[in-house]
Amino acid sequence: MATQIVMDRTGDTRHTFDVHDRMEVEKAERRFKELTGAGFTAAVRSGPGEQRVIRSFDPTAEETLFYPRLVGG
Numbered sequence: 001m002a003t004q005i006v007m008d009r010t011g012d013t014r015h016t017f018d019v020h021d022r023m024e025v026e027k028a029e030r031r032f033k034e035l036t037g038a039g040f041t042a043a044v045r046s047g048p049g050e051q052r053v054i055r056s057f058d059p060t061a062e063e064t065l066f067y068p069r070l071v072g073g
Contacts, residue, residue, distance in 0.1 A: 002059065004028060006035065007067040025059050032057040032064070040066040 004015045015031060017024035036042055036055075043051040044061040051065065058064070 002028070002061060003063050004031060005063060005065045006040070007065065009068075019059055028059065029057045035066045039069040041069070042066050 001016045002019050004017070006013045006015070015028065017028045019025060032042060041053060042055075043053050043065050044058060045063055045065075046052040054061070054064070
């Protein structure tokens with residue numbers, strides 16, 4: 001199972017999907033495109049305490065973290 005973790009001001013929401021189920025992978029890819037299209041940054045864990053920003057959906061990523069654009073003022 002792979003997990004997409006969406007961070008927002010209320011905490012996080014986790015969406016899991018089976019990488020061997022075509023319908024679930026398609027749904028996860030749509031979620032990826034919707035979130036990144038709305039300004040979220042997507043990153044995958046690349047090691048202990050390390051993340052790597054990704055620009056396209058990777059169904060093989062064990063965890064994808066989405067965090068909102070930071071807004072300063």
